[in-house]
Amino acid sequence: MSNGRKVVLVGCGAVGTSFVYSAINQGIASHYVLIDVVNDIAEGNAMDLSDSHAVLPSPFSSIKAGTYSDCADADVIVITAGRPQKPGETRLEMVADNAKIMKSIALEIKKSGFNGITVIASNPVDILTHVYQEVTGYESNRVISSGTTLDSSRLRKLLGERLNVAPRSVKAYLIGEHGDSSVAVWSRSIVMGKSILEYVEEGAITIDELQQVKDDATNMAYKIIEKKRATFYGIGACLARIVKSILNDEKSSLMVGALLKGQYGVENVYISVPCIVGAHGIEEIIEWRLSEEELQGLRKSCTQLSEVFKTAQAAIK
Known part of the structure; x- marks a missing residue:
């Protein structure tokens, strides 16, 4: 494990960055790594979030853009990647597109040697969590859907x-x-x-x-x-x-x-x-x-x- 608690976010859209913003305000972890298919988005968000560091009640050690190799020593990975829900669309209608995205993420994380706990919020969340768990072969108790x-x-x-x-x-x-x-x-x-x-x-x-x-x-x-x-x-x-x-x-x-x-x-x-x-x-x-x-x-x-x-x-x- 890293020196201090380490959380990796995969998917730097509005949900993922809202999670990190909430986490840093509560002092949940020491180190945060942001991964996105567009690295500039991850870098921009890391810079923006780190601007709050000097005034937060609970400081953290680091926040940066990274790659899947950063997952190796993470304690928790949070996955929010996927295409967003369109107006009028149910969560279940997004399944095929996001299942493919989830499979590719799962394979990258598995390859890193990650041995922590994964929390997933990508929709449809129960289905995509099941996809991730099957693709990685991780124990089901270590793969959690944000659920209800x-x-x-x-x-x-x-x-x-x-x-x-x-x-x-x-x-x-x-x-x-x-x-x-x-x-x-x-x-x-x-x-x-x-x-x-x-x-x-x-x-x-x-x-x-x-x-x-x-x-x-x-x-x-x-x-x-x-x-x-x-x-x-x-x-x-x-x-x-x-x-x-x-x-x-x-x-x-x-x-x-x-x-x-x-x-x-x-x-x-x-x-x-x-x-x-x-x-x-x-x-x-x-x-x-x-x-x-x-x-x-x-x-x-x-x-x-x-x-x-x-x-x-x-x-x-």
Whole structure:
């Protein structure tokens, strides 16, 4: 390992640079390396980000543009490369193009001798994480999809607004695909120690309003893309949260994409479920006892992703 914690970013678009900006503001790592298919973009961003060094509360040691050889001694690699989502396009419709890009990145990283943990946010994220894991052959617990970390953050924000409670005090989750088939787990959602279903019984919120909150959280990306062509600050902060949990060995419970091996009755699908994230990556997949409706929704999401994964596999042959 390098002297101090080292993070490599692959893909210096808006999502990747938002992640690094969030990370340096929180003092997450000592060394940052930026890799992009256009080296000038990596260099320009490294210069721009380093301009903040003198005024940051938590200093870092270095930030520079680099190459895949810099991955060899990295602790964590974050991959955000890929073509962006077009207005009106679903994440799943981007699959063939981005699967090819992911395969080429995976081969370069594998060749470097990297032995750390990879966190992936390129869309469609669950599919591309699975592609990367298969191409590299890395242990699945060391390859993590950003999953529904962002979706769940949106759900907490919107539910907090409805109930006039700070988002940090809301424990509410979306599981399944990072996308249209995600499932709100109301049976496990708690605000101030009280179940959401108790709030419904008391008339503070209705089932229809909960459904609207879920729909709004799921469709938030489309609204943002329509207005400003891309989403990046929210996912950048979520990536920093995941990487911080790894580097600090926090063993925090996060909604990330993991390869299921029988959990929830599902085999060989990357999908978002509650996981303990620490120094070894995904240290445990937590199996919640879901309501029948929630479990069926999760399995339906898994079936959909399995089908799309076949498209990705065909694209990279």
